[in-house]
Amino acid sequence: MHIPDGFISPPVAVITTVISAGVLTLSFSKMGKDVKAPVIALTTAFIFAAQMINFPVAGGTSGHLLGATLAVVILGDPWVATISISTVLLIQALLFADGGITALGANIFNMGIVGVWVSWLLVTTIQRLLGGAKKRLPLAAGITATISMVSAAVSCSLLLIISGTATLNLVLPAMTGTHILIGVGEGLITGSVLRYLLVTNPDLLPNDESKLDKWLVPVIGTLLVAGVLSLLASSWPDGLEKVAENLGFIHLAENVRVEVPTPFADYQISGINEQIGTSISGVLGTLICFGLAFFMTKFMSRKSA
Template sequence: MHIPDGFVSVPVAGATGLASALALFVACERSQEAFGIRRAPLLGLTTAFIFAAQMINFPVAGGTSGHLLGGTLAAIILGSPWAGMLCMATVFIIQAVLFADGGITALGANILNAAVINVWVGWILTQTLQRLFGGSKGRLPLAAGIAAGVSVVVASIACAIELLLSGTASIAVLPAMAGVHILIGVGEGLITGGVLTYLAKARPDLLPGEQEEMRGWLVPVVSIVLVAGLLSLVASAWPDGLERVAEDLGFIDLAEQVRVTVPTPLADYGIEGLGVIGTSIAGLVGAAICFAVAFGIAKIVSPKSA
């Protein structure tokens, strides 16, 4: 759901950019209590994992693919939707600037959809379902999985509204985006529930409310390396949900008419001349940069006494 340049109008880009900037400012203020000695590396690891996981597109019906968005998963692991917002925003900024994935002019819209709407819908719905399910920690993966799937659909509708307000597409974009992202949301829910089930059994120290100290970095780091360096090589080449809708409704060419790019050797998650090895290197470099930037953000916003 990375909106490219050319899909949103200047007024929509400006309004969403302002809204995203204000939301992230508040997130920085409200995230202070979420970070301590333990939470700084956890924010970095979570951000690196979300970046790596988003490289893996899985096929859905009709020659369309999707990938994990991750807002719900990030918020739950970090124990705070505010921290989840910082995680997701970091991923989308690095993707746009270093990997040409998502438009620079559409960055505000992408952050609003993925780092604000997606995170908060997933977080609020997870808490609501948890109460309905009796508050059992064992039901958290189920609640989060359902919430994650719904949050993807809601974020896709927000994206469709932005395209509609920009004059990019007709009202048909609303059911088209919602329909394809219902299928993608199923994958989102399964991945989110699966990851949380694994963490609850094998690494409860990586979940909030459990141990105060991480037991080690080996498993998280190896997981990130495997996802970014190896699993990314088998990602589906089919167009994602937004691309498929743009092709079907006839506005895909707008992405070529307006392109604002930052010169980068990592564009499109590869390195020229290196083939699949370049994809692995790009994924590993991106994950490392995500960790470093997020870790730095955690140190900056954490209380001085942390």
């Protein structure tokens, strides 16, 4: 669902950038001094790594984790979750050419704002309806993740419609139908990850920063996802790309060229074997996401103290 350059009009790009910048500024101001930077950083790194793994769905289309519900549940705060998802999108756009530079505000709006806040509202509501028991959390989050994915896809469709890129009667059902299927995968992955965390770490992630042994499995697991499991990703086009091909506006991505150096474009490294390049770029991207999220939240939490 990463919108590339050229899919949305300049006014839509500017408006979504202003909105996203405003929400991010507010998110940082809402972040308390007691935030756990390692938990935020590791969650951000895992979402980056997990988004590298495209899984196949029907019709030659693939999808990948959005991660909004996962971030909301683990971090327990939609403001911090917005920062986490936005950090991933920023690194993807600037270093990996995954999502357009001019469309970064739109991507943050769809995934980091709509996806996150729908997740927050739904997961708390569904969890309450299920009785509030912690063991029900993976089910509540799985249902929420599916709906969150579709909500972000609808938001993306509306931006394409407003931009004049596609008509409502074509793009909305196409994007919704495709992302319902992707959303099912999102829900299963989200529920499974949370089920595992509840079994191994009842507090979802270790809260004692001094006990490094508790961090060993999550850290190694995240690096394995980025460096090894990413090699198993489906090569089929993702939901938005497939819809763009079917509706005939895929060429618009070629009309806008934003000349920004992207050292790991398409998750590759120039001059290195494709699979090795994917592994190295995935691990480096994961570490960069971790470092940026860690130092950013540390700095901003001290500023708000």
